[in-house]
Amino acid sequence: MNKNQYDVLIIGGGPAGLSAAIYAARAELKTGLIEFSAPGGKLINTHNLENYPGIDSGLTGGDVAVKFFLQSQNMGAEYIAEKVVKIDNLKSFANKIVELENGEKLETKTIIIASGTTPIPLDVPGYWKYYSKGVSNCVVCDGALHKGQDIALIGGGNAATEESLFGAGFAKTVYVINEYPSFISEGVTMKKIRDTKNINLMVDSKVLEIKGDDEKVTGIVIKTKEGIKEIPLTGVFTYVGFTPASKFLENTKITDKKGFIDVDLKTAETKVDGVFAAGDILNKPFKQVTGATSDGTHAALAAKKYIDLNS
């Protein structure tokens, strides 16, 4: 057997890809996990993962990423520290091609796309300095760490407004700071938000800086129509969009126009036979670690079934 011939190649080493690797390798499939960065994906940026079921309290996302990774290694998955530039020859059963940046072409029976998304960073001083020290892109994930404190959600889209209601459940005040004059959300959501006493909607307001002390965020500086002011707070959640990491799929018809992927969530099947997708790259409203592990599981089990039925 060609050493570059795989049963499953998994593109992306976040929770979805690592879970797929655990399940695929455990099912005795020759499994490669391709991730050019550290394994763990966005999990690495999660300070406290207290909502992932079964995890001991106090573990960081990074700790948990290491656990996922070691499990995938113990089961026998091969870690390939490279970047994927293209997938090709998808109509073949045994010889679908995954092309790496180093020019190597790997052959595989199945492909699991778990390349995820990257949050668009806010281009202001302090964003990276305080990232995961008060700056986050997910209220559902990290908001509970700011119970009784003030937080700001930055953005004018559905994500910012919908998540503001979630934050209002535990934060003292939730500022929703929108650079533009209006919000995108539909009537019922906006009505509810306007009726929620501890949500403060601010339009025509642009964040200039995220401030902090040695350890964490202490406030933001914003520019409004009335001038520049500082709001003291502990959490800044940016919702200015996510970019799907799917440029390497441009020659296929697997993604939608925005670069996300639709699958049958029961089986993680894309519209191409033998190609599955899992995790944040999918079109779906809730993007939690549990969902990613579930997608990865389904993709691996469906890949196993596809191989069994076609071999």
Added chain:
Amino acid sequence: MNKNQYDVLIIGGGPAGLSAAIYAARAELKTGLIEFSAPGGKLINTHNLENYPGIDSGLTGGDVAVKFFLQSQNMGAEYIAEKVVKIDNLKSFANKIVELENGEKLETKTIIIASGTTPIPLDVPGYWKYYSKGVSNCVVCDGALHKGQDIALIGGGNAATEESLFGAGFAKTVYVINEYPSFISEGVTMKKIRDTKNINLMVDSKVLEIKGDDEKVTGIVIKTKEGIKEIPLTGVFTYVGFTPASKFLENTKITDKKGFIDVDLKTAETKVDGVFAAGDILNKPFKQVTGATSDGTHAALAAKKYIDLNS
């Protein structure tokens, strides 16, 4: 506020229900988890949970169930050790009713059905006569009572084969008796089983009777291609399928004819507004712990959104 008034009532305390409880309570919803038995569901019967991402090796399903449960408690979910007999008044927003066996009626804005499934009994003489006198559905729970003795696992699915490895740890001989000509399990499991000397795999073999003395099982009668024979043994563990625990939904139109539930897997929504479902009670091909935690997460987050938009 009425002490019996909840934001979310979760029916069932397996991985799906416990995950929903973790997410719902963390979102500051008043959350009740109703489970008349020990929390953990079928997880309790799983010897080694090595495929659940993030779990340290060597933990049993029971260990992990305790972790899930404590997390839900730490987040603030209330544990209600009762049985649900009916849900009602589903068109109401704030006053949907969950009726308990003790006659109490709890009011809630949302319901998450995570009641799971129960093992199907084997339809042969002796099954009920010797139930819990040698007949069981759980090698992990009751297998140790047969140390150094012979036992049989009945079934051809993953549960039968995976649990046979557990039984082989203490029983003298483990018979795996499968009515059909082949086993469903994945490669690594079957290889391990075939390499285990005290596991005896039997296909095309049907159990006709479970025999015993006044107190306990003494053997089984099976029909094989070679004819009818009796195997002396002390334990019979059946793994022949599962019935959905959804009798309490009979007055609703939420289940299908078999008692399972279809949901939008992105949001865990049933066809009734404010009623969600998660875990093994769902119609889906792969029933893994990862999928249950994902379903539970989605149900809790969708319940939160439903409450926010309708309050």
